[in-house]
Amino acid sequence: MSRTEVVVYATPRLLAAAAAARLVTRLVDLQAAKGSASLVLTGGGTGIAMLEQLRDSPARDAIDWRRLDVYWGDERFVPGGDPERNEKQAREALLDHVPVDPDRVHAMAPSDGEFGADPDAAAAAYAAVLAAHARPEDHGDVPTFDILLLGLGGEGHTASIFPESPSVYETERSVVAVRHSPKPPPTRISLTLPAIRQAAEVWLAASGEGKADAVALALAGAGEVQLPVAGARGQRRTLWLLDRAAAGKLQRVYQPPLA
Numbered sequence: 001m002s003r004t005e006v007v008v009y010a011t012p013r014l015l016a017a018a019a020a021a022r023l024v025t026r027l028v029d030l031q032a033a034k035g036s037a038s039l040v041l042t043g044g045g046t047g048i049a050m051l052e053q054l055r056d057s058p059a060r061d062a063i064d065w066r067r068l069d070v071y072w073g074d075e076r077f078v079p080g081g082d083p084e085r086n087e088k089q090a091r092e093a094l095l096d097h098v099p100v101d102p103d104r105v106h107a108m109a110p111s112d113g114e115f116g117a118d119p120d121a122a123a124a125a126y127a128a129v130l131a132a133h134a135r136p137e138d139h140g141d142v143p144t145f146d147i148l149l150l151g152l153g154g155e156g157h158t159a160s161i162f163p164e165s166p167s168v169y170e171t172e173r174s175v176v177a178v179r180h181s182p183k184p185p186p187t188r189i190s191l192t193l194p195a196i197r198q199a200a201e202v203w204l205a206a207s208g209e210g211k212a213d214a215v216a217l218a219l220a221g222a223g224e225v226q227l228p229v230a231g232a233r234g235q236r237r238t239l240w241l242l243d244r245a246a247a248g249k250l251q252r253v254y255q256p257p258l259a
């Protein structure tokens with residue numbers, strides 16, 4: 001049975017720092033329990049800020065970076081050196097500063113990579129990577145990710161799944177190409193909601209009043225077609241990490257710690 005938790009922090013900086021601290025603790029516990037851990041990264045300012053805080057955390061190297069499997073929830077389908085790439089931003093924010101095992105970092109292909117400018121081929125290839133790393137106990141072609149990080153947009157997108165877009169209706173494939181994304185750049189690759197729901201824990205991080213409506217609607221039970229982030233649930237845990245502004249329209253009072 002999955003549980004939903006909401007934690008509110010006074011400011012975006014506290015949110016990013018506390019989320020990083022949570023990641024250290026949770027990843028260390030997972031590695032102690034089963035020898036390795038898997039983490040799915042997200043793009044966007046909130047997600048990258050968490051990685052920067054993790055990079056600067058004094059407890060950072062309690063994580064055994066060589067026993068961490070890193071994936072992405074979505075990627076902008078642009079050339080590998082493009083500053084818009086989630087992978088490039090994640091490497092600059094964290095991965096280039098810690099001794100991860102390169103063979104355990106699974107990036108989605110860029111538009112100047114082996115699949116050229118074909119996002120469908122790149123999406124299919126990433127689905128094959130996921131299938132290759134799924135184990136029998138995962139009961140399908142997507143690994144049971146330990147922690148899957150997500151941001152969300154003010155209109156309710158998450159990863160690169162946008163309201164009433166073809167990707168939100170996908171029930172078979174784990175990874176799809178996204179075209180005409182309302183959020184630039186226009187072409188992307190994204191895990192689908194069924195793949196996201198394969199994760200043991202989904203952590204949703206949001207800051208700013210622009211996200212408050214989407215947060216409140218999702219927690220009030222909105223449908224995933226109109227509000228894809230409402231469909232982003234972990235098998236065991238869905239953790240909302242919010243700043244006070246993003247939590248501003250929640251009916252229940254979640255006591256933000258004093259600033």
Ligand SMILES: O=C(O)[C@H](O)[C@@H](O)[C@H](O)[C@H](O)COP(=O)(O)O
Pocket residue numbers: 042043044045046047074075076086150151152153157158159160183
């Ligand atoms: O590649 C992307 O753009 C992200 O995956 C996207 O889903 C992002 O997480 C949200 O749009 C929130 O972005 P901000 O944190 O910058 O608001």
